[in-house]
Amino acid sequence: MVLRALIGRLRGLRAASRDTRQLALEFHGPPRTGAEFLVRLQGFGLRGVRAMTLTRNRSVMVSLTDGTLRVHRAFLAAPEPVHRAIVRFLMASRRAERLAARRVLTGYPIGDEERRAPRAPERTHPDDEKLAASLGEWHARYNRERFGGTLRRVTVRVSRRMRARLGHYAPAQQGRPAEIAISRRHVRRHGVAEALETLLHEMVHQWQDEQGHPLGHDRRFREKSRDVGIVGRAKRVVD
Ligand SMILES: [Zn+2]
Numbered sequence: 001m002v003l004r005a006l007i008g009r010l011r012g013l014r015a016a017s018r019d020t021r022q023l024a025l026e027f028h029g030p031p032r033t034g035a036e037f038l039v040r041l042q043g044f045g046l047r048g049v050r051a052m053t054l055t056r057n058r059s060v061m062v063s064l065t066d067g068t069l070r071v072h073r074a075f076l077a078a079p080e081p082v083h084r085a086i087v088r089f090l091m092a093s094r095r096a097e098r099l100a101a102r103r104v105l106t107g108y109p110i111g112d113e114e115r116r117a118p119r120a121p122e123r124t125h126p127d128d129e130k131l132a133a134s135l136g137e138w139h140a141r142y143n144r145e146r147f148g149g150t151l152r153r154v155t156v157r158v159s160r161r162m163r164a165r166l167g168h169y170a171p172a173q174q175g176r177p178a179e180i181a182i183s184r185r186h187v188r189r190h191g192v193a194e195a196l197e198t199l200l201h202e203m204v205h206q207w208q209d210e211q212g213h214p215l216g217h218d219r220r221f222r223e224k225s226r227d228v229g230i231v232g233r234a235k236r237v238v239d
Pocket of ligand 1 (some may be wrong): 201
């Protein structure tokens, strides 16, 4: 009797799990494409994003530019609380809430297979140290004069590796502090005035990061850029 009841119950369970699996395929399977991912996030309340790109770039977790969301593809397979954290990170109006959501995102392990081997960090070439020191002084001055002294002090280094990009802000990760890099080629080709504008651009990214906003060139970025006096005359590609 007991055995029969047990078998009956197991059968019932199996049938039920078959049903859920079918439902799962329709409703709860992990998204496979950026478009599916976007629909899922919209289901969790995401608004104001028109398109989504999946990336393998290890420096990008979640970034937003002109309505296009870029998310590392490792997040496709993340559990629901992580997907909900992406939405909170993008939608929250309070800094504390954004930072809490970001902690969920940075705590999600991006698998080794998804992460390219990290390159050895680049150091400023000895011949560029004077230039780097001067950019560091400009960082302190801009911070005082245009950001009300709210930004943290970060290392500003000069990069000989950067070719296409003019500058870069890298958030703190894996025990390495945040930093700004300015392309040496950019300084040489376009001159110091333009390089200082690039520095300001990267400082706005630093501000985004420290406020817990996603990095990117969204409306908030443009407003802050205007506030700090970036004129944006040169339409070169700044990262
Ligand atoms: Zn940028």
